[in-house]
Amino acid sequence: MKRYTTQIVLLVVVLLSLGISVLSGKFDAYYMDIALNVGINIILAVSLNLVNGHTGQFSLGHAAFMAVGAYGASIFTLEMSARLMPLLGGPGSFATGVAFLLALLVGGLCAAVCGWLVGMPSLRLRGDYLAIVTLGFNEIVRVILQNTSGDGVFGGPLGLKGIPPLTTFFWVFAIAAICVYVVGSMVSSTYGRGFPAVRDDEIAAGSMGINTVRYKVTAFVVGSFFAGLSGGLYAHLRTTISPEGFNFLKSFDVVVIVILGGMGSTAGVIIAAIVLTVLNEFLRDFEQYRMLVFSILLIVMMIVRPQGLLPSFPILNRKKSA
Amino acid sequence: MSTGLELKDVSISFGGLKAVTDLNFSIFPGELLGLIGPNGAGKTTVFNLITGVYTPTSGRISFNGDSVSSRKPEGITRMGIARTFQNIRLFSSLSVLDNVRAAMVMHLKHGILHSLTRGPAFLKEEGSVEDEAMALLDIFGLKDACHANAKSLNYGDQRRLEIVRALATRPKLLLLDEPAAGMNPSEKDDLMKLIRFIKERYNLAVLLVEHDMKVVMGICERIAVLEYGRKIAEGTPKEIQSHPKVIEAYLGAAAVVD
Structure with a gap:
């Protein structure tokens, strides 16, 4: 029993989110919406934490991968799902669910492929090249999407509208739980000790037989995949997406969550995602000062608690041998 | 085939500076070789050549018959060569x-x-x-x-942990870069015992790059001496101690006369 504890916890969270999802009609729609935002931000932050926190690389373009996932999933739903319905056994909640899952996976895989293409050349180098490359990639994705034709599949500067609202509490939190599980298990395994080794000292890691490039690319591709999934969820929650929604400021928001939560601390990052998303809602009346508040928060944190809310420790606590 | 590490006519130059010139030496399986030389003689450069940090300008480095140069550091570790660092590089978090x-x-x-x-x-x-x-x-x-x-x-x-970490890669050859640096005499004695012990227990070949003569003379079976990137002597500790060129390199030409 004990060896499967982590899987059981995962299953419980997934079932719990299914339960809450079924009862979602009974909750206030406004609070449900905030909860879904929290979940999407948890996926974004935990996946970025794998790259920035655990592996010590600095990606500033998480929103770009979210955009790729959002567009990939939305276009799949808009173009393909009507055609897929008969194959999946006709219109019905099961067929819709499977089609949505496929759409999310398509979005995630598109983002992962982009992550690989961006990561392969820039992660071969040591140093801060990734920050510059991802910053540029974020702008490239946004500008390309903005310059597509208004009647094409990408919808041009106005983006896509009329995406079916398929995102429910279940989808968001099941995927958030899977994301936490995947990142946690990866990092805490012996294989995964390579990630912090690369972060702490890349030269020493190489000398210990660790293939540093492969580790960095793996972290980046997995991080991009989950960013893509969160993009798909976001698109099917808001029902409209536009290139402007995935600009640099969105990437910056995620970086702030990771830094406040504590680089390399999954639990800390989850707490920060909750706190900052809720804070965002409270600051809605002071929209123009939002970045001001975040920046001050960041500066204060850097001075008072540079290691983040929680120090880094593996979320899946390993047995302590005597 | 188990011939150990072999350096054949290895040279490297940085711009116009020839840091190592036509260096030849071998480390046989299970042997403890010391590499010494005055400051700037090229000891660390040799170390970096073997561990893949630098690629030799000419010459060949091989380990058990396979070429070492042109491999990345992690590839060299996979061949069975592990190293420690002069300035400790543990995974600090x-x-x-x-x-x-x-x-x-x-x-x-x-x-x-x-x-x-x-x-x-x-x-x-x-x-x-x-x-x-x-x-x-x-x-x-x-x-x-x-x-x-x-x-x-x-x-x-921390120094010991560096050695443990290197041993965890299951090496056949262990390279120690100035392991006694910054140690007091009793720590140095412990270190000598430790190096002898791991060599026997894991049947390792060891290359020791070290400044401290007491440590080098105390445990090495064979010593190679570098000066200005060239090997000037090679032999047992006894031979090296009385070798005129070595005395000249360390103490100056006048000392040889006496």
Whole structure:
């Protein structure tokens, strides 16, 4: 029993989110919406934490991968799902669910492929090249999407509208739980000790037989995949997406969550995602000062608690041998 | 084929500076070779050539018949050559145990997908890795500190952990870069015992680059002496101590006359 504890916890969270999802009609729609935002931000932050926190690389373009996932999933739903319905056994909640899952996976895989293409050349180098490359990639994705034709599949500067609202509490939190599980298990395994080794000292890691490039690319591709999934969820929650929604400021928001939560601390990052998303809602009346508040928060944190809310420790606590 | 490490006519130049010129030496399996020389003689350059940090301008470095040069550092470690660092480079945010586990990554049969499915075979391997790491730490007296942060150890223990971490890669040749640097005399004695012990126990070849003559003369079976990037002498500690060129290099030409 004990060896499967982590899987059981995962299953419980997934079932719990299914339960809450079924009862979602009974909750206030406004609070449900905030909860879904929290979940999407948890996926974004935990996946970025794998790259920035655990592996010590600095990606500033998480929103770009979210955009790729959002567009990939939305276009799949808009173009393909009507055609897929008969194959999946006709219109019905099961067929819709499977089609949505496929759409999310398509979005995630598109983002992962982009992550690989961006990561392969820039992660071969040591140093801060990734920050510059991802910053540029974020702008490239946004500008390309903005310059597509208004009647094409990408919808041009106005983006896509009329995406079916398929995102429910279940989808968001099941995927958030899977994301936490995947990142946690990866990092805490012996294989995964390579990630912090690369972060702490890349030269020493190489000398210990660790293939540093492969580790960095793996972290980046997995991080991009989950960013893509969160993009798909976001698109099917808001029902409209536009290139402007995935600009640099969105990437910056995620970086702030990771830094406040504590680089390399999954639990800390989850707490920060909750706190900052809720804070965002409270600051809605002071929209123009939002970045001001975040920046001050960041500066204060850097001075008072540079290691983040929680120090880094593996979320899946390993047995302590005597 | 087990011929150990062989350097054949190895040279490297940085711009116009010839740091190492036509260097030849070998380390046979199970041998403890010392590499000494005055400051700036090229000892660290040789070390960096063997570990893949630099690529030789000409010449060939081979280990058990396979070429070492042109491989990346991790590829060289996979050939069975492990190293320690002159300025300690532990994984400072990891525990003592995890430092050792990280060095065992390349021997894992299970990869990233197995860490997600967490099947019985994966968990068994995780257990055996931890057992092996703990056994190594136990031998070096670091078992009690296994959950402590690596950087919280004292200096001598950090040096020892570096050696444990290098041993965890299961090397056939261990390269030690100035392991006695910054140690007091009693720590140096312990270090000499330790090096002798690991050499016997793991049947390792060891290359020791060291400044401290007492340590080098005390444990090396053979010593090669570098000066200005050239090998000026090679022999047993006794031969080296009385070798006129070595005395000249260290003490100046006048000393030879007496």
